[in-house]
Amino acid sequence: MKAFRSLRILISISRTATAPGCKPHLPHTFLRRFYSAQPKLDGDGPIGDSVFDSSQYSIPGTQEKQKQPNWDKGYRERVQRELFPEDKGKSKSPEEEESVDRSRILAKALLEAALESADDELGEGEVREEDQKSLYVGIIGPPNAGKSSLTNFMVGTKVAAASRKTNTTTHEVLGVLTKGDTQVCFFDTPGLMLKKSGYGYKDIKARVQNAWTSVDLFDVLIVMFDVHRHLTCPDSRVVRLITYMGEEANPKQKRILCMNKVDLVEKKKDLLKVAEEFQNLPAYERYFMISGLKGSGVKDLSQYLMDQAVKKPWEEHPFTMSEEVMKNISLEVVRERLLDHVHQEVPYGVEHRLVDWREQRDGSLRIEQHLITPKLSQRKILVGKGGAKIGRIGIEANEELRRIMNRKVHLILKVLLK
Template sequence: MSKITKTAVVSVVGRPNVGKSTLTNKLVGQKVAIVSSKPQTTRTRITGVLSRGETQYVLLDTPGLHKPRSRLGDYMCKVVTDTVSEVDVAVLVVEPIPNIGPAEESLIAQIKQHHMPAILVINKIDTIKKEELLAVIATYAAAHEFDAVVPISARTGEGVEELLTEIDKYAIEGPQLFPEDMVSDQPERQLVAEIIREKMLRLLDREVPHGVAVGIERWNEREDGLVEINAVIYCEKASHKGIIIGKRGAMLKEIGQQARADIERMLDAKVFLELWVKVKEGWRNNQYQMRNFGYEDQ
């Protein structure tokens, strides 16, 4: 096994639902960040780690920059702005649209303010024609002189190797930050809680998942290899509790089955997963409760 002699710390930034987590997972080679079609899926800064050859790439997948409507929203935006200023290179992920929105303008302003090397990644190129791509490149070139522009499809993997080649230019000589077999700095409990939340984002109405948090109450690894996990889903309204449980418990059962399949793959073990639902009104604006769920810990 080759020795790691260089590291590149990379922030992956952009507005919600642009494909940052899909890209992070594709670069790492397995799932470290949850993915859904709903905005604000990622709430904290998730570190993905890729060790290849002499270089270790540390990828900081950040929440999408949006207009905050709660203390949790404020926290998510602060994570993004803090991350932009403390890395070797920023990767700005954008939609293939020849128009720069407020979130992109804000991120470009931060990149300029910190004199940060930045790579523009135009995602979802599998959804447009090549000539449309030129208009997008021209629009962003007029706004900022990016160090590189890499068109990709995070979904299919097209252009991802080219992006890694560009990121490699910013790797610096230095000690190995993580063990070579490590793909994320998130503890297993947190990854499991996030997987459960991902299934809710995919299965439930738009307004319900943003008011949920997941806490792991019990984790027991039995001698026969079975992992017993009890998780509590906290929601903000009694009406949401009914939606999450569903008719005769059907929705909660579906969330549990889909989550368990992913958790078993991640842990490489058989899992017994038990889910409970409790109401915690207004937790997104309660600093103490947010800290309990792993937010606002810096």
């Protein structure tokens, strides 16, 4: 990774070095752009002072900071004199000096890249592709069986599950669990039920038919049902689904039967009755009695799944976040910037609302937040002179959100009076 970074630096340096007459990037220009949040004068022109709209600003961040030499120039000159006495006395023009400096930066970066040890290349939480293990788990079951709740519980709050990100046309990623070198992706299999004859409702939609075909592609298939409901008010379609999936083993897929919502079953021996009812189905390798909501039995199930993972590069970013979590993060990021830039008491009186969250066609995210203040004086402080304060907050928040969410973010902040 570091080597890659060095390479990027090298490329940018060598580009600058080869462009004749190219002036070094001036730090004060960079600072002014970063901190004064000047609206772009092209496009639609500046907008009202109390509104920050990231599309009206040129957001820094894509510019690489010019790397400066970090060795002592005095020592270098001494070495130069000792090693290359013929150069002694020759004075260089500022342009020549600059070009020599750039070559030295280039050389030093090359050296750093070459000296990089393999162990240094991985950051925290990163696993080499060749060491990564993966498992695709499909969860099938009637509506309300508890598929999402179980995934949420397994994935946990840290990485916040239930991403509704569409992965294929027929399946949605419910959540991603990444632990050590192993990643387990949970997929929903929407709409898969059986009609009376025992086969899928082929006529509903081609989508559902595709879903049936691709169900076999998961490494593990969890067939889940609400055991409490089964005991109190059994549904023949659910029994057919369980039987159909359990009748014939698929050599390429492990199937497990999960009796969910055990916490609602008062007499635990009733659970054994249900287990007996389905025990002669050869395709089920294991039976689990769980409560996806309360967590009982989920640890065993998670461990079982982790053990099934095979060497295969991860497909998903290890920290897939749910939309709910991302929304909260977006509020937190702006709030943090508010606290950084505005006098401590002011932000506490501000009502902070997320009013719009939308994926746009180009893949970017439009986030609109309102900062509602009860007093005109507070509003003035928040907006700043000519919108400088809200602009600064907006630019910094936008940049951080872009990094966290790994995509373009169109942030709009409006300062309103109650």
